[in-house]
């Protein structure tokens with residue numbers, strides 16, 4: 078069993094040993110202060126040109142650590158289509174009003190000013206792996222020696238939700254932003270005795286505990302503000318796939334109705350009804366999380382070799398198996414690790430280290446470690462947590478969990494809730510500050 082204090086340390090550890098930056102993040106995790114900037118060295122002797130697609134958890138981190146570890150000889154261009162990043166992590170707390178969407182937004186100014194990363198606002202449309210360049214939708218071309226793709230996920234369209242109008246009536250809010258605020262408004266507009274129906278896609282999807290957490294947070298808010306209301310969870314999986322103890326207890330506490338092994342056949346946005354293999358469910362609010370796939374730039378450029386959805390990678394470097402010189406990290410990569418922001422941050426560090434070793438003609442680290450942490454609010458002031466540590470297995474060539482240092486909290490608590498905020502501040506600071 079992992080103890081709480083050990084967990085905070087694990088949550089802050091870097092994927093490739095404790096560098097100066099890693100130690101500063103540990104200090105931040107324990108002391109709740111922002112990570113200490115370590116600057117960009119000028120004398121590493123490493124030279125190369127890296128383009129990063131996507132400034133989310135994975136992309137921002139890889140860009141930052143390429144400069145911190147590689148120095149000024151490593152030219153890093155980060156291409157992001159939005160002006161600011163909105164964190165998905167903690168976005169379930171917008172639904173119960175305890176956070177605003179604005180509190181989850183992170184600008185790119187520090188990555189540019191402190192680390193000298195060249196920020197480009199734009200959307201990458203095409204990748205030329207032979208000419209080693211990417212092209213934006215507007216036509217501008219950026220050449221690279223190594224490309225890192227970190228576009229997160231896109232969502233399948235559920236039958237019946239093909240139009241923008243239907244999608245607006247049934248928001249998934251699984252990418253934090255306007256849909257999160259829309260869902261919050263729908264919940265507050267619910268009458269007492271109302272019904273909130275949500276669905277969970279089959280794994281893999283981003284943040285395995287996230288939908289169960291959402292059910293608890295919404296049910297807790299409804300219990301206190303809209304008495305007699307009900308939350309129904311339709312899960313495509315055969316059981317609760319993350320933190321089963323915490324969520325079984327949370328569902329019992331809030332009276333959540335949990336229906337496993339549900340296949341959705343169609344959705345009627347006009348009547349807010351979802352038709353499934355287990356019957357039809359009608360709600361005052363319908364929140365259906367569709368199956369995911371890697372961000373569209375992946376499949377559009379022939380890189381979705383894993384099930385047509387994700388990119389297979391060598392986890393010593395995150396280099397795509399089908400495209401030498403192109404690395405894929407974060408939710409878009411197919412690995413044995415969960416699709417999570419903390420893991421995205423860890424994969425980014427392993428990838429940055431591998432690219433820098435390659436630029437300087439050194440062998441890859443043969444035994445990387447990564448870790449994932451997730452705090453899950455169960456009520457407005459208590460939380461549980463889950464941690465998993467992974468080590469490289471040279472036989473299967475995959476990252477495998479280290480059982481002795483993985484597990485879930487013994488019980489939800491207010492203490493965990495407070496630690497959650499420290500962990501979040503440290504993680505986001507490590508990626509964006």
Ligand SMILES: Cc1cc2nc3c(=O)[nH]c(=O)nc-3n(C[C@H](O)[C@H](O)[C@H](O)COP(=O)(O)OP(=O)(O)OC[C@H]3O[C@@H](n4cnc5c(N)ncnc54)[C@H](O)[C@@H]3O)c2cc1C
Nearest residue numbers: 131133134135158165200201228229284407408417418419
């Ligand atoms: C409700 C919820 C709660 C969560 N809670 C947790 C948690 O507690 N702990 C945890 O570890 N994880 C959590 N997650 C998961 C976490 O948010 C994701 O796993 C993480 O964001 C993945 O990082 P990423 O960099 O791969 O993708 P993202 O963070 O989504 O970033 C992708 C970026 O790429 C950009 N982009 C995409 N395509 C292009 C293109 N062609 N050109 C330019 N830019 C592009 C996008 O605009 C975006 O900024 C949660 C997720 C949700 C939905």
